[in-house]
Amino acid sequence: MQQQVIIVGGGMVGLSLALMLAKANISVKILEAIQYPTLNTQEPVPYHSSFDARNTALSRRSVQIYQNLNLWEALQQHAAPILEVQITEQGSFGKARLLAEQEKVESFGQVIENAWLGRVLLQQVRAHAGIELIDGVTVQGLCQDHDKVYIEAVRADQQALSLDSDLLIAADGRDSVCRQALGISVSVHDYDQVALVTAVETSKAHHNIGFERFSPQGPLALLPLPGEYRRSVVWPVAKGTEQQWLGEENDQHFLDALQQTYGDRAGKFVKTGKRSSFPLSQVLAERQAVGRVVLMGNAAHTIHPVAGQGFNLCLRDADVLVRYIAEQLQSQQDIGDPAMLHAYAQARLTDQRRVIKFCDSVVRGFSNQNPVLKVLRNTGLLAFDLIPGVKPLLANYAMGLKA
Structure with missing residues (x-):
């Protein structure tokens, strides 16, 4: 009997996962709340859901995953490689550098626009005979017994929809309806920050260098985009201060703030796109299966x-x-076996905890403006260039090769 998976959530993760499952000859249904448009060859996916104005830095491991799906040729048209990474702190002396050439890789990863990634994924999903995308559908409840998961949903025209599957994958975002329906609790830490996201143009070429610049406002990421002078900006700032940098009337104010924070390494910040803002918090499910x-x-x-x-x-x-x-599937066993899913969740904990702890520690560590701690941080950045073995280790983690 054909076993089927239902994925709730058709964002970048849900669509990517559906294509991975379909390649393994597993039948997939995707339920997505947003009604996606019919795309022509030139039309990007609209800026909503996960296909927004943001850009994503794909690690080498992520690029390999898309290569295995035969998608990278299409994705690469709108991606820029990261050949060097520089880490600095505003007003301080420390600097750390990672060079792809020294690590004997062609790049540390690729920066791609979410709208383009979403467009390619959506077209591939729609073209695949093993995937059924049901969009414009809101999940209202789910339950399960020993054999199946049962989903109750409603279409945009209020038509009820009842489905069941051997396995349900909830990829429906930070405020997951499925997670809430299962009664899975979460731990939440609000960083009291909002991420400003946009693309900018600079007077100097980026030369495929990515920067992480720590400032009192927050850690500014400046990454190369396709086009010699285009760069992606992700800048977390204190919650409540973001309005001064949003809106066309504040374009120059935003560019001036970038210039002051980043300095003249990129030359002059000459143009900015529309800024979007997103509240930042850490939300961790107590259980994942x-x-x-x-x-x-x-x-x-x-x-x-x-x-x-x-x-x-x-x-x-x-x-x-x-x-x-x-x-x-290969051993003709149940693909929704709870013991197998629990084993998967346990197997992923080491990688997840390492990444979560690293990101949280960096944010908390560089947010503290104590002068003594600033000296220690910058001494550490200098030592990064001198201690043998540290660079390759961090580079492998950054590329997703030490999972």
């Missing part, structure tokens, strides 16, 4: 965007889950 349901993506763990680790961690989760499911 309950019965025949497994949490995925932000439903399982939402983390701070510093170092760009969140989406890459989610893709590694998905890659491992598909391997567990494929092994069950």
Whole structure:
């Protein structure tokens, strides 16, 4: 009997996971609350859900996953490689550098626009015979017994929809309805920050260098985009201060603030796109597998965007889950077996905890403006360039190769 998976959530994680499962010959249904448009060859996915104005830094491991799905040729058209990473702190002396050439890799990863990534994923999902995308559907409840998961949903026209599956994967975001329906509790830490996100143009070429610049406002990430002078900006600032940098009337004010924080390494910040803002918090599910349901993506763990680790961690989760499911299928076992899903969740804890602790520690550590701690931080950045073995270790973690 054909076993089926239902994924709730058709964002970047949900669509990517569906394509991974379909490649393993597993039938997939995706339920997505947003009504996606019919795309022509030039039309990007609208800026909503996870396909917004943000850009994603794909680690080398994530690039490998998309290569295995035969998607990278299409994705690469709108991606820029990161050949060097520089880490500095505003007003301080420390500086750390990672060079792809020294680490003997072609790049540390690729920066891609979410709207383009979403467009390619959505087109591939719609074209795949093994995937059914049911969009414009809101999940209202779910329950499960020994054999199945049962989902109650409603379409945009208020038509009721009842579905069941052997396995349900909840990839429906930070405020997951599925997680709440299962009664899974979460731990929440509000960073009291809002991320400003946009693309800018500078007078100097980026030369495929990515920067992490720590400032009193927050850690500014400046990453290369396709086009010699275009850069992606992710800048967490204190909650309540973001309005002064949003809106077209504040374009120059935003550029001036960037210039002051970043300095002249990029030359002059000459142009900015529309800014979006997103509140930042850490939301961690207490459990990631309950019965025949497994949490995925932000439903399982939402983390701070510093170092760009969140989406890459989610893709590694998905890659491992598909391997567990494929092994069950190959041995003609139940793909929704609760013991197998529990084993998957346990297997992922080491990688997840390492990344979560790293991101949280960086944010908390660099937020403290105590002069003594600033000296210690910058001494550490200098030592980073001198201590043997540290660079390759950090580079492998950043590339997602030490999961």
